[in-house]
Amino acid sequence: MAQPKVAVIFYSTYGTNHQIAEAAAEAAAAAGAEVRLRRVAETAPEEVVKGQEAWAAQAEKMAHIPEATPEDLAWADAFFFSAPTRFGVAASQLRAFIDTLGPVWQQGKLANKAVTATSSAMNLHGGQEGTLLTLYPTFMHWGSILVPPGFTDESVTAAGGNPYGYSAKAGEFDDAGKAAVTHQARRLVEVAGKLIA
Amino acid sequence: MAQPKVAVIFYSTYGTNHQIAEAAAEAAAAAGAEVRLRRVAETAPEEVVKGQEAWAAQAEKMAHIPEATPEDLAWADAFFFSAPTRFGVAASQLRAFIDTLGPVWQQGKLANKAVTATSSAMNLHGGQEGTLLTLYPTFMHWGSILVPPGFTDESVTAAGGNPYGYSAKAGEFDDAGKAAVTHQARRLVEVAGKLIA
């Protein structure tokens, strides 16, 4: 199999999506991919972030991870996205990054690449599905090849059975979740490997 | 408050959405509405239904409930829908009924009426949100006034926190679910009452 390049792009406020992204990056690398783990830039004012201890601590914790750039997506053969819900849509920090992708999109550098996504929400049904269903249309605009997990592995069902992508209850990313994310990332690598072969 | 007329329209294969619909009808009546509880016609071949014991038993159990007709929606001031998921979309039995509504829709008899919806799915995240998110656009075509519950009552959060509408794990409609459905139906009646005042 060709060795695909995978960009794992995430936003995290309190850590859940950071954990998901790390698990995805690890699984993608283990599956033979070359991986870039990238966090999108924080767009909330610095005083807001610093005003909330848990938020500031998480910002500090992931400060060493490079910020995502459009070039990371141009470089990659496949994308793994993770961001928490904000009223049923991915956090605006991720949307702000996505809104900078016009130029690489127009150059065709986002097209024909495999993509999958994960999320988190406070309530059991508070956007766990909705956040992914309102995110995938964006990838359709890119001409992406969408690789949601469906029920292609028992780990999906064990982690809540979300066919659109793994979604955590905020703060509760556990072993079942890690298994589901691992499957989702590995499958992305497999599909991407075939697409670039 | 004006006494609104509410049509509770449901499809049920094994009973969960029948239970939800009964709870909604009861709550709407208790909130002062005139209620019609209606099941949509079964469209699966008779031999298929009879070939599955649990399905046949449920069909028998709700045989006394009148079949929904377009006139029921023309009559009503508000609609409460309930149907199980089929791969993220409401069961085709409900969609078949909806597809007969062209004439009443063209006469404007579906417009400006309040509507809300509930569902069920096998997996915790296997369409609990998705089924509602792919159903509400239909009501937008009708010119409906959509009344999803949001988080307007603690019963919503207690029952899983689905802001789009209550959704049960199949076969597990419980007291928390009943409280959420009761709130959702009562709120529908309140909004409908104001709209017709």
Next chain:
Amino acid sequence: MAQPKVAVIFYSTYGTNHQIAEAAAEAAAAAGAEVRLRRVAETAPEEVVKGQEAWAAQAEKMAHIPEATPEDLAWADAFFFSAPTRFGVAASQLRAFIDTLGPVWQQGKLANKAVTATSSAMNLHGGQEGTLLTLYPTFMHWGSILVPPGFTDESVTAAGGNPYGYSAKAGEFDDAGKAAVTHQARRLVEVAGKLIA
């Protein structure tokens, strides 16, 4: 009828959604509402905005309009939103504003209020519907009463027949569009007026 308070909240890069918002504000006022027209804050870096002549000109053109705050939504009885598509989802500037609404949402100040939305896209089908379909779920989280236009007036069909809300081809907001927006805003006021009666 009670005189509802309507917040018209928009984001505009090159002017189309600004025009839509002005038309909506005018129509809502004409229908008897008290209106606040508000633009959401620009979140793109100043050098990016200034680097594009048309973008900078539009920013200048709407600089006199007050920036939207969460308090505007707490104040209002109804919301009219307008923002251009970015790959099928409302521009991140609007999403960034929405992401600041956690506190007023938790206080219940967004609940039970009428809402409708409009958009724009470059291509005829490049998110004209999708952008609205990925925006309404957010309002469901708020416990909003959704008031998409459906086909409740001939102006809807004349302007392209988008039942989810008016959507312009970017730069082509015309008389037919203005009529559709006027209807959509007036209907919002009517529904809001009934809800607060």
Next chain:
Amino acid sequence: MAQPKVAVIFYSTYGTNHQIAEAAAEAAAAAGAEVRLRRVAETAPEEVVKGQEAWAAQAEKMAHIPEATPEDLAWADAFFFSAPTRFGVAASQLRAFIDTLGPVWQQGKLANKAVTATSSAMNLHGGQEGTLLTLYPTFMHWGSILVPPGFTDESVTAAGGNPYGYSAKAGEFDDAGKAAVTHQARRLVEVAGKLIA
């Protein structure tokens, strides 16, 4: 390239989606695929179909095309779906067929296969996007690899620029539409060919 097997599955009331499906089947075959063109069974009562001249004529016109069975999807490596909108969701005839796929789905025979979809609607924005956005979640439940066209070819833009899939104004499938469908089908074959290589 491996020669993928493509099932083109459609429903058509007055002919538009039949035309689209024929164009897709032709393009897929020209791209090297083995093709099965299949119409889903009519579920409307015979007297309803016969009561409308244009509907009856279309039924007659496609009577020679074999009815779709679950086995057709089990056989195929890729699926091309086409169905008209009914209030923003694919016609219930297609949904009824989809609802029979439980057994092949449980056997894993729908998983990991490429899929794309097209539609039609009466109004310019009356479900042209919405119908596809409410259909793709179903394929996510199957574990499909989604291949919407995005803007990967100029024919997409020329035909209205619908990134989710081609969608016709009912009765107006023209040369621009045919070019877009041809591209969409060819791309499906290319992706499917890589997936099975």
